[in-house]
Amino acid sequence: MKPLNRQWARELISCSSKIYQLKTMVKRAKDGRRSPAIPSSTVFVVMLFAFIFRLSSMEEVDRQVKKGRFRQVVGKEERMPSHDAIRQALMKWDLESHRANQDLLIAKFKHNKGPWRGAIDGWRVAAIDGVELFSSESRCCPACQIRVRSNGETEYVHRAVCMQKVGGDPRVLYGMELWKRKDGSEKAEGEVAAAKRLIGQMAERHGV
Secondary structure, eight states, X not given: OOOOOHHHHHHHHHHHHHHHOHHHHHHHOOBSOSSOSSOXXXXXXXXXXXXXXXXXXXXXXXXXXXTTTTXXXXXXXXOOOOHHHHHHHHHTBOHHHHHHHHHHHHHHHHHTTGXXXXXXXXBOEEEEEEEEEXXXXXXXXXXXXXXXOTTSOEEEEEEEEEEEEESSSSOOEEEEEEOOBOTTSSSBOOHHHHHHHHHHHHHHHHOO
């Protein structure tokens, strides 16, 4: 990965700010750290471009930061975040501000007729599918589902269902909902139950 070209970075940020209000999203970004040396806005921008360039891991993000790959999109006076600073910020990230940014993006996407691009026989189409986010044999939380492998070992997993636009670019992700445990059970409720809940949430938040 080469360093970001200054002109290209400026054009991307300018276009994103005009169409999707990127600067507003950056200002909204916040986390629960107290008096952080690295502001939430810097972490937000670095992680945004890490996703744009599909960096495969946090270690890769750290390597690219150290090489100065993201300096063009972070203020000259701002310190670049280390791997630990990013991790600490993401662990305490304010999810409500993140949802507000997602809602803003979808609202602008609808305003710009994005869902109608690539419509199938006049229908705006979205797909829902399940995904396993991560698993561990040692770390767990109250929301984990428990899976017993064929060798008898226990795994703690998180699964989710995602809703994404299909039929044409851009394939915007509308939302995601985690599977929950069944009442009084360590077993997961299942993909269908989570999908129904996601559909209701998306209709309430974004309309139809």
